[in-house]
Amino acid sequence: MAVMTDELGIRRGHALRAAVERGLIDEREPVVGLLDITGIEDSATALHAAFATPGVEITHTFAVKAASLVPVLALLGECGLGAEVASPGEMALARAAGIPADRIVLDSPAKTRAELREALTLGVAVNADNPQELERIDALRADAGSASPVGLRVNPQIGAGSIGAMSTATATSKFGVALRDPGAEEWVLRAYAGRPWMNRLHTHTGSQGVPLELMVAGVRAAYELAERINAAAGRRQVTVLDIGGGLPVNFDSDAVTPSYAEYADLLRAEVPGLFDGRYGLVTEFGRSMLAKNGTVLARVEYAKSAGGRPIAVTHAGAQVATRTVFVPDAWPLRVLALDAKGREKAGEPVVQDVAGPCCFAGDLVAKGRPLPLLESGDHVALLDTGAYYFSNHFAYNSLPRPAVLGYTALPDGTVEFTPVRTAQSEAELIAESGGGLPPLRRASR
Numbered sequence: 451m452a453v454m455t456d457e458l459g460i461r462r463g464h465a466l467r468a469a470v471e472r473g474l475i476d477e478r479e480p481v482v483g484l485l486d487i488t489g490i491e492d493s494a495t496a497l498h499a500a501f502a503t504p505g506v507e508i509t510h511t512f513a514v515k516a517a518s519l520v521p522v523l524a525l526l527g528e529c530g531l532g533a534e535v536a537s538p539g540e541m542a543l544a545r546a547a548g549i550p551a552d553r554i555v556l557d558s559p560a561k562t563r564a565e566l567r568e569a570l571t572l573g574v575a576v577n578a579d580n581p582q583e584l585e586r587i588d589a590l591r592a593d594a595g596s597a598s599p600v601g602l603r604v605n606p607q608i609g610a611g612s613i614g615a616m617s618t619a620t621a622t623s624k625f626g627v628a629l630r631d632p633g634a635e636e637w638v639l640r641a642y643a644g645r646p647w648m649n650r651l652h653t654h655t656g657s658q659g660v661p662l663e664l665m666v667a668g669v670r671a672a673y674e675l676a677e678r679i680n681a682a683a684g685r686r687q688v689t690v691l692d693i694g695g696g697l698p699v700n701f702d703s704d705a706v707t708p709s710y711a712e713y714a715d716l717l718r719a720e721v722p723g724l725f726d727g728r729y730g731l732v733t734e735f736g737r738s739m740l741a742k743n744g745t746v747l748a749r750v751e752y753a754k755s756a757g758g759r760p761i762a763v764t765h766a767g768a769q770v771a772t773r774t775v776f777v778p779d780a781w782p783l784r785v786l787a788l789d790a791k792g793r794e795k796a797g798e799p800v801v802q803d804v805a806g807p808c809c810f811a812g813d814l815v816a817k818g819r820p821l822p823l824l825e826s827g828d829h830v831a832l833l834d835t836g837a838y839y840f841s842n843h844f845a846y847n848s849l850p851r852p853a854v855l856g857y858t859a860l861p862d863g864t865v866e867f868t869p870v871r872t873a874q875s876e877a878e879l880i881a882e883s884g885g886g887l888p889p890l891r892r893a894s895r
């Protein structure tokens with residue numbers, strides 16, 4: 451692992467320099483997202499290797515919300531992954547990327563009838579969130595028939611990790627059937643008994659901030675429930691366990707920790723029945739696949755000072771680093787200070803703020819951070835931003851979605867860029883903001 455992570459930093463350094471040298475970031479496009487194609491492939495390889503078990507059929511899906519970029523989904527598809535989708539838009543992206551229906555899982559908590567009908571018609575797997583949704587599925591299946599595997603999402607209510615908003619297995623989480631509520635398990639057993647075609651069980655304990663032990667406890671609860679469902683049914687009714695995603699990412703260094711192997715090994719030790727061949731497995735990792743393979747590169751427009759605090763005003767703020775700006779304590783990012791040529795700056799660290807371009811005071815990606823003093827014309831790199839950052843744009847101030855470039859970087863410094871997404875144009879911005887529609891008329895009264 452260590453070797454791989456060193457290489458990650460070296461490739462990133464080559465790519466940052468090359469992007470600046472080749473003018474891929476300039477006045478017109480002062481912020482850009484970069485994705486390490488080799489790193490993404492390495493993530494996929496590590497995932498497959500960690501879980502591979504003779505006699506166990508495993509479908510690894512990628513949680514589309516973590517990086518909703520069609521070429522990335524297509525690359526992951528080529529690496530053997532499927533897609534976990536949670537909206538009609540994500541379903542459309544997965545299909546546009548050529549992900550086959552039998553490798554797509556639909557998981558949203560608010561699926562409409564139309565969404566369910568589409569999924570059931572395509573043969574996409576559906577995890578029902580609640581009893582009302584399951585009744586809709588009953589009716590739709592009766593109408594049209596369907597080859598879709600259907601499961602139920604359960605919330606083992608085992609508690610929160612360190613970030614409340616990311617914790618889905620709390621007592622009052624909005625997701626899934628709350629298993630420890632009075633009568634819930636009896637209802638689950640009846641639900642399966644009355645639906646012999648329901649053959650999956652799903653849980654996802656949370657994202658970032660949930661320790662491995664808690665994730666394992668969530669999976670164990672789902673596994674044990676599947677055993678009880680099957681015992682009650684007198685046959686192997688539940689044949690596939692969907693264990694969700696949620697592997698946390700280390701935002702402090704380039705080290706990939708915890709690794710997929712650590713998580714899979716812990717699962718093997720703590721829930722051995724998961725791997726004995728009686729169940730197929732589905733996983734839904736997002737952040738851990740992409741985070742360390744992405745970097746935001748932005749120009750420093752101005753360097754100023756206020757109240758004795760140096761402030762670098764850059765083009766990377768809340769529009770690309772939304773969570774970091776709004777919830778900075780939960781989502782701190784490493785920031786690299788780069789010079790005008792995209793090389794890491796040397797120099798004594800100076801405590802400074804790194805600000806974004808948005809018009810509100812809190813638009814800072816780093817506050818009071820010791821870094822070589824940034825100057826106008828320099829650059830900054832926000833590290834580990836491949837998941838849930840530049841791929842989840844926030845349209846504040848009508849700042850355009852930045853371009854995203856994939857890169858490969860060889861040890862000799864040869865870098866090749868491939869477009870993943872073009873920057874949003876002014877015309878697109880205007881159209882998306884109602885441009886072209888007639889002006890509102892004054893109301894007559």
Ligand SMILES: *Cc1c(COP(=O)(O)O)cnc(C)c1O
Pocket residue numbers: 513515516534557654656657658694695696697734735736737738
């Ligand atoms: C968000 C989500 C995931 C992915 O979580 P990561 O922390 O990005 O791995 C997987 N499954 C479900 C149901 C989710 O909501």
